[in-house]
Amino acid sequence: MRPKIYLFGDSITEASFADxxxxxxxxxxxxxxxxxxxxGYSGYNTRWALKVLDKVFPPEKEVTDVSxxxxxxxxxxNDACLPDRSCAFQHVPIDEYKNNLSSIVFSLKKRWPGTNIILITPPPIDEDARLLHPYVEDxxxxxxxxxxxxxxxxxxxxxxxxxxGIQVVDLWTKMQQFPDWKNAYLSDGLHLTQGGNKIVFEEVIQKLGEVGLxxxxxxxDLPRLMEEIDPNDPLKAFKD
Amino acid sequence: MRPKIYLFGDSITEASFADxxxxxxxxxxxxxxxxxxxxGYSGYNTRWALKVLDKVFPPEKEVTDVSxxxxxxxxxxNDACLPDRSCAFQHVPIDEYKNNLSSIVFSLKKRWPGTNIILITPPPIDEDARLLHPYVEDxxxxxxxxxxxxxxxxxxxxxxxxxxGIQVVDLWTKMQQFPDWKNAYLSDGLHLTQGGNKIVFEEVIQKLGEVGLxxxxxxxDLPRLMEEIDPNDPLKAFKD
Structure with missing residues (x-):
């Protein structure tokens, strides 16, 4: 069985298979x-994520499925949307955010004790760019x-x-280490450019590597063409 | 449970998650x-694919897993590599190719009677470009x-x-309908450019659509932000 990794999050995760x-x-x-x-579920905050957790990762899978x-x-x-602006309905107070995040981690750890949970912080925000791309104008x-x-x-x-005691990618801090982060990493002041996607990719690769992944x-999976398949006797690689 | 689709093939499938x-x-x-x-398994022909079929799709999964x-x-x-040139070890005679392909389809249909199998033909070949990118010079x-x-x-x-009685994408014919197919669709006379990938994507989308997918x-999966989540009462969408 090939190992699997879930990517759980909001729109930045939902869009993670775009170009x-x-x-x-x-x-x-x-x-x-x-x-x-x-x-990935566009617009979701931790309050909603917690509500749907058992649908996203059905408990009955524990029995039949591999962790x-x-x-x-x-x-x-989305939790960090301001409570008195146009996306207030997505806002979650910071103490509740912390509790929700803990609960999500606890629930996943309970389900899959051996699974590596990696938190990723929200990216930095370019406020001027957000004003050019509002969902709802304030x-x-x-x-x-x-x-x-x-x-x-x-x-x-x-x-x-x-x-x-789990891993975290501090994307907010990491991105701002680069002076031109607003243009290089953000497409609308919030979502990621290809450069921004590359940062997330590299950071996640590094965290996975730290735990041996x-x-x-x-x-x-299966014999490799150049390394394991002998041109003079290719079928040998597929015996048993 | 979210439905799933397997992409089974050679290097053109293995590389299908590149940019x-x-x-x-x-x-x-x-x-x-x-x-x-x-x-996707780089370099594989139908002879090798048939050998590994039960490892790629383990039979015991029938019981616990959803089709x-x-x-x-x-x-x-790879089957179409010429038998007297530098990649002869990958060559499979055309009659055997047909038998192998039938066997693969039959085996998948036996395992998952309701599953839509879509064959995809090999792409056309740009021989001049192949000479510039040989694995092994002939x-x-x-x-x-x-x-x-x-x-x-x-x-x-x-x-x-x-x-x-199953669907097929005739990629070889489809690509050659465009006069500049060699440059537009092939990166090394065999593998796909982004344009070539787009053709495969569009053709597969069409075939899936024909069977209601x-x-x-x-x-x-789960309520959508704009369509199903009421800004005035977001939690309503997550009841039961």
């Missing part, structure tokens, strides 16, 4: 080694998200990872 | 509707594949689909 998307890049990188299954080797949990961009003329709020949720996410360690 | 790849594009197109699982709604079977590019100075041979295997593939017909 140059971080999910497709992971699937390609681990081709013949790992199956990647997308469980995933890893799950990425990538929420916070009467105040201000953006529905701020980078400061996203940063507070990112910090909370890192804290929860520490409390739970790397090209070097994971077996390749 | 702009047809597999990733399918996964993105059917996001929140269908899981796509890649079972895929479709499987693409995309072999022939002493004759000729390419290891010809478009004529690929065409014969494509025709055989279409015939088998007819005999088995379309965005219109397939349910979306």
């Amino acid at each position: 140059g998307g971080w999910g497709a890049s992971l699937a390609h990188h681990f081709s013949r080694r790992v199956d990647f299954l997308v469980r 995933p080797v890893a799950v990425t949990v990538f929420f916070g961009a 009467p105040s003329g201000l953006s529905e998200r701020t980078n400061e709020a996203a940063g507070a949720y990112a910090k909370a996410c890192v804290a929860i990872a520490g409390q739970c 790397s090209l070097e360690n994971l077996p390749v | 702009g790849g047809w597999g990733a594009s399918l996964a993105h197109h059917f996001s929140r509707r269908v899981d796509f699982l890649v079972r 895929p709604v479709a499987v693409t079977v995309f072999f022939g590019a 002493p004759s100075g000729l390419s290891e594949r010809t478009n004529e041979a690929a065409g014969a295997y494509a025709k055989a593939c279409v015939a088998i689909a007819g005999q088995c 379309s965005l219109e017909n397939l349910p979306v």
Whole structure:
């Protein structure tokens, strides 16, 4: 059985198989080694994620199905919507966000004790770009998200990872290390460009590698053309 | 349970999650509707595919696992290697190719009677480009594949689909309807450019649509932000 990895999150996960998307890049990188299954739900915050958790990962699968080797949990961009702006209905207070994230991790760990859970913080926000691409225009003329709020949720996410003893990609901090992050990594001040997708891809690869989930360690499914199939006796590779 | 589709084939399937790849594009197109699982094996012909079939799709899964709604079977590019050139060890005579393809279809149909099997013919070959990108240079100075041979295997593939009463994408014919097919669709005279990937993606989408596997017909996993979640009472969408 080939190992599998779930990608659980909001629109940044749902869109991760678009051209140059971080999910497709992971699937390609681990081709013949790992199956990647997308469980991305556009607009979702941790409150809604918690409500649907048992539908996303049905409990009855415990019995018949094999545990995933890893799950990425990538929420916070919607929780961090400001409570008094146009996307207030997606907002989740930061203390509830922390509790929800803990509950999601706890539930996944209970279901799959050996599975590596990797939290990913929300990305930074380019407020000017958000104003050019609003879902709903705010009467105040201000953006529905701020980078400061996203940063507070990112910090909370890192804290929860520490409390739970699991891995975390601090995307908010990582992206802002590059001076031109707003243009290089964000397409609409929130979602990712191909460059932004590449950062997520590289960070997740690194976290997976730290727990032994790397090209070097994971077996390749079936004999490889150049390495294991002898041109003089190809069928030998397929005996038993 | 979200429906799933397997992509079974050679390197053109194995690479289908690279940037702009047809597999990733399918996964993105059917996001929140269908899981796509890649079972591509670089260099494989139908003889080897038949040998590994029970490992790729383990029989014991019949009991516990849900049938895929479709499987693409995309072999022939390697079978069609010429028997007297540098990739002769991958060559499979055309009659055996037909038998092997039938056996693969029969085996999948036996396992999953309700599953839609879609055959895909090998793509056309640009012999000049192959000479610039050989795996192993042939002493004759000729390419290891010809478009004529690929065409014969494509025709055989279409015939088998007819005999088995299943769908087929005649990629060899489809691609050559465009005058600049060699540059537009092939990167090394055999593998696909982004344009070539787009053709495969569109053709597979069409075949899936013909059997009701379309965005219109397939349910979306969990309530959608704009359509089903009421900003004034978001949690209503998550009751029961």
